Amino acid sequence: MNAAAAPAPERPQSGARITLKLMATLTDYLPQPRQGHQITLDIAPGTTVQDVIERFRLPWKQVHLVLVDGVYLYPDQRDTRELRDGETLAIWPPVAGG
Numbered sequence: 001m002n003a004a005a006a007p008a009p010e011r012p013q014s015g016a017r018i019t020l021k022l023m024a025t026l027t028d029y030l031p032q033p034r035q036g037h038q039i040t041l042d043i044a045p046g047t048t049v050q051d052v053i054e055r056f057r058l059p060w061k062q063v064h065l066v067l068v069d070g071v072y073l074y075p076d077q078r079d080t081r082e083l084r085d086g087e088t089l090a091i092w093p094p095v096a097g098g
Contacts, residue, residue, distance in 0.1 A: 016043050016085035020052060023092040026063075029056045043083060050079040052089060065092040 021038040022030050030039055043052070053063055066073045067090045073081055083089060 015045060016047070016083060016087075017041070018043060018083050018086070019088040020056075021088060021090040022056070022058075023090065024095065026058060026091055026093050029058055047083050048079055049073060049077075049081045049083065049089060052083070053078065053091070058091065062093040063091055064094040066090070 018041050019038055020030070020041045023037055027034075027037045030037070041052070049066060049068065053060075066075075066078060067088075068081065068083070069087050070090075
């Protein structure tokens with residue numbers, strides 16, 4: 001008798017799964033387990049970039065460069081830009097160089 005493989009668990013159709021990348025000093029705000037500077041995150045429908053920033057309690061002065069799938073978001077777009085399944089949200093703090 002052949003046993004069929006168990007199907008992979010599915011998330012609710014109404015939710016989404018994104019990749020969250022926190023760069024440099026912001027990496028410390030990611031929970032364990034994480035893969036370097038990123039985690040996979042299940043989010044509710046309608047979740048905005050600002051919702052994710054608040055969920056991880058990122059200090060607003062440290063949220064400098066915000067990209068969704070490589071596209072820059074201006075600060076005034078963060079509370080209206082809803083995240084979709086499969087997207088990558090990347091956040092960098094201000095950086096100083098020399």
